[in-house]
Amino acid sequence: MKRVLITGKNSYIGNAVEHSLKEYNRGYGAKAYEVDKISLREPGWEKLDFSGYDTVVHVAGRAHADVSKVSEETRDLYYQVNGVLTGQAARKAKEEGVKQFIYLSSVIIYGESGGIGKCRKIVSDTKPAPANFYGDSKLQGERELQPLACDGFHVAVLCLPFIYGRGSKGNYPLLAKIAGMTPIFPNIKNERSMLYIENLTELIRQLIDSGQGGLFFPQNREYVTTAQMVREIGRMKGRRIYLWRALNPLVWIASIVPGKIGRLTKKAFGSLAVDRRLSQSQGYDYQKYSFEESIRRIHENQHHNRSI
Numbered sequence: 001m002k003r004v005l006i007t008g009k010n011s012y013i014g015n016a017v018e019h020s021l022k023e024y025n026r027g028y029g030a031k032a033y034e035v036d037k038i039s040l041r042e043p044g045w046e047k048l049d050f051s052g053y054d055t056v057v058h059v060a061g062r063a064h065a066d067v068s069k070v071s072e073e074t075r076d077l078y079y080q081v082n083g084v085l086t087g088q089a090a091r092k093a094k095e096e097g098v099k100q101f102i103y104l105s106s107v108i109i110y111g112e113s114g115g116i117g118k119c120r121k122i123v124s125d126t127k128p129a130p131a132n133f134y135g136d137s138k139l140q141g142e143r144e145l146q147p148l149a150c151d152g153f154h155v156a157v158l159c160l161p162f163i164y165g166r167g168s169k170g171n172y173p174l175l176a177k178i179a180g181m182t183p184i185f186p187n188i189k190n191e192r193s194m195l196y197i198e199n200l201t202e203l204i205r206q207l208i209d210s211g212q213g214g215l216f217f218p219q220n221r222e223y224v225t226t227a228q229m230v231r232e233i234g235r236m237k238g239r240r241i242y243l244w245r246a247l248n249p250l251v252w253i254a255s256i257v258p259g260k261i262g263r264l265t266k267k268a269f270g271s272l273a274v275d276r277r278l279s280q281s282q283g284y285d286y287q288k289y290s291f292e293e294s295i296r297r298i299h300e301n302q303h304h305n306r307s308i
Contacts, residue, residue: 113270165197
């Protein structure tokens, strides 16, 4: 049996990992995993006993938000939580005999999405180049961990793309809302790496089993355009959405507008993809669901919940 400690009681990914491991226990009729969760925001967490755990899954952190207008105090908090706190948790885990530490980083450490019509792909020799303090704070978290990794303490860093699933926050609920309202959508040919939450939790489960460390770039098997995602969500809602290239110039104009509008447009319709070879080189078979299957599962789960 593997004993797993998740840091982050209210984390979307942390809750999904806990659910996945417990579902695995129920499905196989055996207690393969024992899971506990703690909050690193509660005073006195440093006094908790980490010994006896095989793996710490570190999901505690400040999430990506609008970074355009924030105070210095907020910026400092990002560095404190995503950087310093990560190092503190990892050092405590190592000192108390934990053998594996899994850290959730982000592709944002390599910069923002490319502009409309521009290819932006992360390859093996791409160097980190954070575009804002959020990306830099996640990179600082990685750097806190690098000197700790050794044969007796394996550090697995997961560089995550756009995460989506039932109950997720961020862009997916917005795209789902658009898919429920509009019959037309711009047909921009961008390229995005995405990762369905159940594919991510399966990789984390397999990493826990292996106990390995390393740098990982998980993603779904296929790249997806923003237009494909909106159309597929619409299809699962029973709506037909037409993709019109005639709307593309409006997107391009919006992308060059200074300020928040331009940034959000580039984020939604720009390209940011990870070379598939980076995701296939480490031998983990975690991509259980295709993009279409993932959207269907989200829709079916939501429909089921509304029916109860």
